[in-house]
Amino acid sequence: MYQFNWRPVFDNFDLLLKGLCLGLGIALLALAIGSVIGLAAAFGRTHGARPLRLLAAAYVELVRNIPLLLIIYFVYFGLPLLGVGLFDNLWSFVLSLALYAGAYLTEVFRAGIEAVGKGQIEAARAIGMTRRQVVRHVTLPLMFRVALPALGNTFISLFKDTSVASAIAVPELTYGAIRINVNTWRVIEVYFVAGLLYLGACYAIAALLRRVERRLAIIP
Amino acid sequence: MMELILVSAPLILRGLLVTVMVSAAALLLGTLLGIGGGLSLLYGAKPLHWLARIYVDVARGVPQLVLIFAIFYGFPALGLQVSAIVAGILALGLFCGAHMSEIVRGGVESIARGQTDAARAIGLTFALCLRHVIFPQALRRILPAWVNTAVEIVKSSSLVSLVSVVDLTMAIQQIVGRTRAALLFYAVAAGLYFAVNFTLSIVGRRMERRFAHG
Secondary structure, eight states: OOOOOOHHHHHHHHHHHHHHHHHHHHHHHHHHHHHHHHHHHHHHHHHHHHHHHHHHHHHHHHTTOOOOOHHIIIIIIIIIHHHHEEEEEHHHHHHHHHHHHHHHHHHHHHHHHHHSSSHHHHHHHHHHOHHHHHHHIIIIIHHHHHHHHHHHHHHHHHHHHGGGGGGGOOOSHHHOOOOOOOOOHHHHHHHHHHHHHHHHHHHHHHHHHHHHHHHHOOOO | OOOOOHHHHOOOOOOHHHHHHHHHHHHHHHHHHHHHHHHHHHHHHHHHHHHHHHOOOOOOOOHHHHHHHHHHHHHTTOOOOOHHHHHHHHHHHHHHHHHHHHHHHHHHHOOOOHHHHHHHHHHHHHHHHHHIIIIHHHHHHHHHHHHHHHHHHHHHGGGGGGTTTHHHHHHHHHHHHHHHHHHHHHHHHHHHHHHHHHHHHHHHHHHHHHHHHH
């Protein structure tokens, strides 16, 4: 019969807690870099010339159809073999997750751009705005508000995906759980607590995002 | 280069087969769980409804990798022997089932209430109404989301390589480790994953069109 003993887990709780914070940080960074990639690719897909449009579409379709783990392995193990050994494990993972996020965010932003009414753009042009001004003062702000809920969901997914970083020994939450399990052999307890931490963090983020969404809603 | 590929082909194909098998099994388990979970969320009595709600929210809020580790390392500690591949299928199936539950719930809820009322008014029992009126219409709305989830599961199946199952990802890792031909073999792996998922999308789109007419 399995004997529960929670002590070792709570003695090493800082490993889990630091891992949780690192995971949140990585997800946030990946979201930021991914948003830059996503914005560029989304405008490439909607406003770009034909080759640019195809390039952006190829990036999105490729990345959305292959596993994150494969991208991580390519960046962490593959690039150094090709002579590009620039990143340690943490930055390899951040780069991989950002590339991965970028593909999803492209679609998020594209949907947002396409949701901006044609009439709005024509009106802005009619009052004498240049194309650049239209993008800056009309398309972008409206797009951002339409995209906000999907942006929040992407952030939560990215945070859950940070668990895969344990595969290349980035000390985030899942890696902390693995280490505690290996050192103390409290399997059930440690994964129960780790799962609870993930669950709690996801709910907290979701609740926070709902408040932000309500504040920024176009129609309150 | 050709020779490298030919020599590695059997290992790659075996890995691909494992990836497809794990994904298919997880998808089957997930779909069954999803139908059960979705119907419990919709029509279940209070305790059943809450049980389904807890299952769906927990399985969606925890990363798949944590589910895989928890089952692979946790079950033996409780005296249940599971192989790595079974643990992977169970974990991915549970995760998939939670998403499917929400998809089924959403699909059925999107059918107008009047449809049920009309079906009940002409004397169909609850079960007959579900079978002949609600499900055929809901299926059409469920299918696109089902295909998306299937693609996610194929991608997530790569995580079973972290509990030592030799799937496509693991096979490629082993080959790259031995041959150091990183660009070539990562490209092959990406191509194969893409091919599997693209096929899924195409089949899904074709089925959608058929249901739309029928």
